[in-house]
Amino acid sequence: MKRFFLTPFLVLFCFAALAQDKSLLELKYEENYTPTYNEVIEMYQLLDKTYPNASLLEKGKTDIGKPLHLFVINSEPVFDPQRIREQGKSVLLINNGIHPGEPAGIDASLQFADDMLRNKNKMQKWLENTVIIIIPAYNIGGLLNRSATNRANQSTPYETGFRGNAKNLDLNRDFTKNDSENAKSFTKIFQEWNPDVFLDTHTTNGSDHQYSVTWIPPFPDYFPPAQEKFLREKMLPQMFEKMKKGEYALTPYVNWMHRDPKKGIQMWQDAPRYSSGFASLFNSYGMMTENHVYKVYSDRVKSCYEFICSLAEFTFENSEGIITSRETGIEELLSAENYPLSYEVDTTKYSTITFKGYEASDEIIDKVTGLPRFGYDRTKPYSHEIRYYDVYNTVEEIQIPEYYILPQGWKEVIERLKLNGIEFYAISKDIFFDVEVDYIDDFGGPPQPYNGHYFHNKVTTHSEIQNLKYYAGDIIIPVRQKKIKYILEILEPKAMDSFFRWNFFDSVLDQREYFSTYGFEENALKYLESHPDFKSKFLEKRNSDPEFAKDHRAQLAYIYNNTEWAEKTCKRYPAAKIFKKFSENELKSF
Template identity: 65%
Template sequence: MLKIQNNICFKRIHITFVPSILISMMKGIKLTLLFLLISATAFSQNSGFLNLKYEENYTPTYDEVIEMYQKLDTHHENARLFEKGLTDCGKPLHLFVMNSEPEFDVEAIRNQGKSVLLINNGIHPGEPAGIDASLQFADDILRNNEGMAQILDNTVIIIIPVYSIGGHLNRSAYNRSGQTTPYETGFRGNYANLDLNRDFTKCDSENARSFHKIFSEWEPDIFLDTHTTNGSDHQYSITLVPPPPTLFPPVMKKFLRNTFLPMLYTEMNSREYELIPYVNYFYHDPKQGIAMSQEGPRYSSGFASMFHTIGMMTENEIYKPYADRVKSCYQFIQVLAEYTSENSKNIQELRAEGIRESMAMKEFPVAYKLDSTQFQTIEFKGYEAVDEQISPVTGLPRFGYDKSQPYTAQIKYLNTWVPTETVPVPEFYVLPQSYREVIERLNLLNIQYSRLQNDTVLEVTVDYIDEITSPAQPYNGHFYHNKVETRSEVQKIKYYRGDLVIPTRQEKIKYLLEMFEPKAEDSFFRWNFFDNILDQREYFSSYGFEENALKYLEEHPEFKAEFLKAREQNPELARNHRAQLAWIYNNSEWKEKTWKRYPVGRIFQ
């Protein structure tokens, strides 16, 4: 039978030997032994050390995935499979670490000057190409296939085998209606029915909490999340949602635009599987142009950008054979790992300089728009779109693609997002200790803060929420505030012993600004962590407030004049008894200061 020595498989048996083997077996060796021998030979030829079956449109079950990583752990001293916290289904989140030597301590690895590449798989378990590709890649690099082990000389590669374990366990042939292969896949929602690629900032799931710990511990330089898309049909097996340069400080922005992204496309296109930006339609027809996506912090790659990690997502094309999806994802992982290793020191230095630039910034963008006037021209290989194809199911016209009409065209690629609103960067945030869920998330990421030692009054800048809009139905478990209008005031507010004082000028400054500025796209406020301020705790009754209202008007003649003027100018107000009392209540000290007052105070220099 096939044996393993020194972590390298024995060479495959040459086919010219087979007849002699058959003859000897006909003379006495059982036919079953022949079958085992041939199977073992094919196994070593096609899959290396692991029994992957993506060529047969099969992706491994969760147990099979973990068993394969355990097998690699057992047979290679420079690889280790760790359990890193829990997931919503109660099973542990695993992390597979590969190094050039049996050293797995993060601090020791950083002291050696190595960069860290983190690969996340199975966040949507119906999109499993990255699961197979990462297994194949890990097997090949650990067996030093084609000299690949040298990648680990400068870079440690860490892999999350399956992120949405509950979703992966919910396996069926009917989970992913748009794809025909592989024959069975997992479910998009996790065990708590959350879309985990919308959960990175709000961090509702145990999966996200465990991920935060991994991310904070390893502080990866490069991050990849593997996906599959059922969008546009075209000639490419793989597309890329790139790290948006606009989300990074100047030195990293320049590197991404001029060096890193061109390298990815050039290197991929020199190999078997060409790469194209994710086909995000800006116009109806991709021939007229496509646009760069800018994923916010709720998404994995946007989350990574808050920590100056170069994060991206591959999107394999659902309509291509599953083996091509896996192989093209594998090729991208290989290209990314090779570049990370070859440029390890430079990438780390760029991140360090980017952090310094961010820590010195005075203004922070909280909103962006795509600039339609800026674009580059790229080659795009598509299929002609047909609006009047006849459906074989309904017999009626439908939209589709005619694969008998491939084309190659030069198209616009809109790849520049510009800030539309900025806020000044404070020196400190002051957070009341009552917001325990927020503090828990800060602790997961090792955010630095101190606590007040005594009750005290601080002069802070606070926002009032003037207007919000929210959907009628929840979005991933929350009523996300999609419109937020604010105004600011400077107030003296009493805080208590134990309240948090959070300095912004720390390495994770972008996370703090993204999460604590209420108008930022994925702030704690937008995700309902501070919704308690939107309720009015005090109120008035029309009968009970009458005496105090009259007294207030008598004691404040200027206010009374404003009230009478308002009543004169607004006939509807003049006819409504309660409305007039409400005007007095809401425009005087009777109105509670904390109603709609965002509870996070800012301290500026």
């Protein structure tokens, strides 16, 4: 619902609305009630109708068939992202209800939007240099699947939505693979608005402790030096300090190294399949709140609200630094020679934080079974100095190529490149290129599907230089463009959430041609006679290996697999690399 000008009546109405002290919305989180999907949208529609500087937009479809909404709050009735960027404003995106059984962010964002628009506590000053955009409810299918029994580990609010969406996908595992319409619509929003800061609101049932809200911050080691410096010196310490001034103190997400947090916790590494990890692929500062399921619902909502306020204020106070650090970080990536693929926590480096928890015990008596279990004794609270491991080291890295070249047949991959705004050239003629190709040596995964795929969690490769023919319509992808991280993370087969790991290239793992134990005999004999050096090698193996000498098929397989008969395409990863730099004219001439 966009407005292109303000009538005098609307101007007067706007000032009247800003002067009101009472909330327009009827939120009932104090009564352990979270609104239904229809109630959520109706409340944002009311805000849209009341305030000219806010607009509720429909931004694509979801798997349930209903539109994905985006609520935009600006200092003026301008809702075009390009115009807003031209004004030099930063963009804060808040996503809610990705897991509808964790609805605190839905209520908190509604409260925040209402307070912001009526300028409670002079909050509208944050809009001077920042636009705030909110996805009211991301997993609409899950939110509509509402029940009092969806969440076995929580008693409030009384009714909540379901974790899976309309395709029974966990949407917080879908940001790179884009199986859902939700994710495709989200990607369009993300690429259109290019948020500088991104927040996804969640609830956790991990360790029991005294905090109502915990924080998964942007993972500093994912970022180039300028952004890592900004995170460690600005965002992380200031956000903890801001929350300390309010009613709800903040602690890092309790990612324990052992079940007892007293023994230390480590920073959560959010892979690109998750929303916050996906944001980092575009140098956006992506993060999650994890409210604590064992706290009363009103405290979960209020603590999430306080975090959103703190983050909006931080973005306002550091708008220029946020934008500049992102721009510098991208430039640093564009000039880098190598790129890290995997990390491990550095156990020699840690900071010390005060943690308020409960004593952990293996002797808690379960009220249902009467048997001992692991748990936390709430009669024994403590405040203890613990180690926080927030530095990770690179385990493996690759040399950054100048280009990837991909045959046009991999349409699902090319569609996702287009969706994320990746620039590439289509070859206009059949042509040979010298390329480096990866071969998949080994891969492994769980016996059961993971979010609709058989994820390859173990990948080993080796590389070869080959001269391959490509055809008109195949694409060349320049790597050194602004979205370089996304390109490397999804096209490098061993990267954490590559398209290979998510099965987009699995057909190359199949062998298409075979040899017969009797049909191959004549060709094998001809090959040995015409290649005396190989024949000598073959006979030497047969003479030195008695088991090999007795195995008819093993001998034929040796010839088949070690000669030109073997398929060069089997297990050859399709996205080949070119390290030579071409001129613009050369690229256009291919």
